[in-house]
Amino acid sequence: MSPVTDPEVLCPLCKVAADPQSLCCPSCREDLSALFRLRYAGRIDYNRALDALHAGDTATALFRLRSALAAEPDLDPARELLESLLVTE
């Protein structure tokens, strides 16, 4: 189980990928950092869930996976991990 890769954030106006360094649109220079935070929220929780599992803390891992899926319902690795934990619980 490895951390998921970084998501791409598109400028809602230009439909081009934001610059991951500046978190701004390379075309219109719009600040897209809020979008980045939204896009990353589920992954941050997912990665914390992996850390918790690694430390043997299943309860925290379950909590983190549920908030990861609340932030990003399409985050398949989090859903699969949550389901596998619930089966073995």
Ligand SMILES: [Zn+2]
């Ligand atoms: Zn733009």
